[in-house]
Amino acid sequence: MKQKYLKRVEDIRIAHRDIANYFLEAFIESKPLIDMNRNVQIRGDNGRRFILQQPLLYSEVAYNYRRLSELWYQLMHSGDIDRLKEYTLCCFEYLLSKIHGLSIEQLLWEFDIICSNILDADILLVQATLKTITNIISSNPMLLAGEIILRLKNIKSRYNEHIESLYVQAHEWCESCNTPVFVPLSSWISTIPPMTITILPCNDCVYKITPTTFNQHVFCATRQNEIAMYHIPS
Incomplete structure (x- = not known):
C-alpha cells in the first residue's frame, strides 16, 4: 500500500499528520472541520462525521x-x-x-527513538530529567509533578515556551490533585543537563561547519574542498 499510494515524502508526512489529528480529535463532529493543507475552516459542513472520540483517559483508571x-x-x-x-x-x-x-522504561525508549531522528533542546532536557528521576517515579509516579517543578524551576527561562508550559502544567496538576503531593516551593537544583549530542568523525581538517535551517543536519567543508553532510540526531 505504501509503495502504491505513498510514493512521495510529502504524502507520507500528510498521512502521519492526519492520523495524529485523529488521535487529537480534530475530526470529531463537535469541532469545526479544518482543511489541514490550507489551514482554513470549511464552511457549510453539513455532513455527519461518525468518528469516535480519543481522550487520553477514558476514566480515572482506564x-x-x-x-x-x-x-x-x-x-x-x-x-x-x-x-x-x-x-x-x-x-x-x-x-x-x-x-x-x-512504564518509565517504555517512555524513555520512545524518547531514544525520537532523539535519534530529531534534534531539539527541549526534548533533550525532558529526556535528561526523566532519566535522572527514573528510580524515584518508578516506585511512585505521583511524584512526577514535584520532580519536574524541582528540576525545571531554575532553568526553564533558558528554554522555549514548551518547557515553561510543562512547568505550569505540573503546578496546576498539584493544585487539582485530590491526594497530598510534594510541591517544592524553592529549588536547589540549577544545573542544566549536559547537552553533548554527538561527535562528528571528521578525519580531515574542517575549516567551516554550518547547520541547516532546522538544526537537524550539518555541513562540513574540509581543506580538500570536500563537503560532508551529517544527520546530527543519528
Missing part, C-alpha cells in the same frame, strides 16, 4: 493505550516538532499517563 502508543510516532513522522512537544513530550498529563499506564 487509559487510551492506542493514543499513548501511537500519537508520538505519528507526530514525529509528520515533521511537526512543536505539536510533538505540545501534545506528548512536554505535556504533563501525557507523560504521567504514559508512566502510570505503561
Whole structure:
C-alpha cells in the first residue's frame, strides 16, 4: 500500500499528520472541520462525521493505550516538532499517563527513538530529567509533578515556551490533585543537563561547519574542498 499510494515524502508526512489529528480529535463532529493543507475552516459542513472520540483517559483508571502508543510516532513522522512537544513530550498529563499506564522504561525508549531522528533542546532536557528521576517515579509516579517543578524551576527561562508550559502544567496538576503531593516551593537544583549530542568523525581538517535551517543536519567543508553532510540526531 505504501509503495502504491505513498510514493512521495510529502504524502507520507500528510498521512502521519492526519492520523495524529485523529488521535487529537480534530475530526470529531463537535469541532469545526479544518482543511489541514490550507489551514482554513470549511464552511457549510453539513455532513455527519461518525468518528469516535480519543481522550487520553477514558476514566480515572482506564487509559487510551492506542493514543499513548501511537500519537508520538505519528507526530514525529509528520515533521511537526512543536505539536510533538505540545501534545506528548512536554505535556504533563501525557507523560504521567504514559508512566502510570505503561512504564518509565517504555517512555524513555520512545524518547531514544525520537532523539535519534530529531534534534531539539527541549526534548533533550525532558529526556535528561526523566532519566535522572527514573528510580524515584518508578516506585511512585505521583511524584512526577514535584520532580519536574524541582528540576525545571531554575532553568526553564533558558528554554522555549514548551518547557515553561510543562512547568505550569505540573503546578496546576498539584493544585487539582485530590491526594497530598510534594510541591517544592524553592529549588536547589540549577544545573542544566549536559547537552553533548554527538561527535562528528571528521578525519580531515574542517575549516567551516554550518547547520541547516532546522538544526537537524550539518555541513562540513574540509581543506580538500570536500563537503560532508551529517544527520546530527543519528
